[in-house]
Amino acid sequence: MRHNAARPPSVAERVLDLLGAFTSDRPKLTLSDLSRRAGLPLSTAHRIVAELVRRGALEREEDGRYRVGLWLWEVASLSPHGMSLRESAMPFLEDLYEATHQNVQLAVLDVPDVVYLERISARGAVNVVSRPGGRLAAHATGVGLVLLANAPSEVQESVLAAPLKRYTARTISSPAKLRRVLADVRRDGYAISDRQIELVSMSVAAPVYGTDDTVVAAISLVVPAEGTDARSLVPAVRAAARGISRSLGAPRAARMPASAERKSRPADRSP
Structure with a gap:
């Protein structure tokens, strides 16, 4: 988490915290994992993750775990350093x-x-x-x-x-x-x-x-x-x-x- 703990995180910070929970060692995470690693209540994580899945930023596997979706790759490809x-x-x-x-x-x-x-x-x-x-x-x-x-x-x-x-x-x-x-x-x-x-x-x-x-x-x-x-x-x-x-x-x-x-x-x- 990179937000200032002295104030509640914004919606954008919560989204970024959830996306930042994924690493090369942990490319697939359960909802509980995401909630814990992002420091968010389970209900909040569930609501944001559902929206990210709907937009293609995350994908849900058959076993219930989540991984980064192709939409994020499309956005990242627009970077001048990409x-x-x-x-x-x-x-x-x-x-x-x-x-x-x-x-x-x-x-x-x-x-x-x-x-x-x-x-x-x-x-x-x-x-x-x-x-x-x-x-x-x-x-x-x-x-x-x-x-x-x-x-x-x-x-x-x-x-x-x-x-x-x-x-x-x-x-x-x-x-x-x-x-x-x-x-x-x-x-x-x-x-x-x-x-x-x-x-x-x-x-x-x-x-x-x-x-x-x-x-x-x-x-x-x-x-x-x-x-x-x-x-x-x-x-x-x-x-x-x-x-x-x-x-x-x-x-x-x-x-x-x-x-x-x-x-x-x-x-x-x-x-």
Whole structure:
């Protein structure tokens, strides 16, 4: 619940609390679950859920549990950080996938997390816990480090001031270290996140720029931590990110010489 407990929640807040009760771990909930997780009386939850089902925002399963409906997906697709960005990015994500046959991801920042818009995975690629529509703490991911490094200073400071969630022993948990890493990412133009989410994997990430040359998204390649030279993958990831930026109309991407683009393009073979 995100509303102010000092006053009764509005109707809109109650609806959002009910929708926010669903998570990737709990995609189906009973009415009692929804009532409890949203902090609403059962009768109130029943009335709102019935209306959400009628509008297609929720769907009722045969066992009586509820899940998010397709209507919400239709509405979400209208977001400027949603389907339009994904559609511009997909050809370049697919090229990067074909060149590496590893996990390729597209994400945007929603402080303190990143939200994944797309993921392409090979059957034999290293395991990843991300999923389209899912979230992970920004400071612990390659895409998140890129997005934070290019975010306004007040956004960075809000993350640095909050507890930094740990996923593994290698997750950045010190604000001082995170500050240094973000400075390195800004300088280098890419990020390597080494075994921060899972000990079996690392990611190489690069920024995607929009029409005003600000960073609007990031892409990453997630590869096995064992036996992988992450720096050798940087040119391919940066070339894919640059292609997406050009497709979005970023002036800085359009100014790049064609010869440099060819030099950075992924090789047409698997590693």
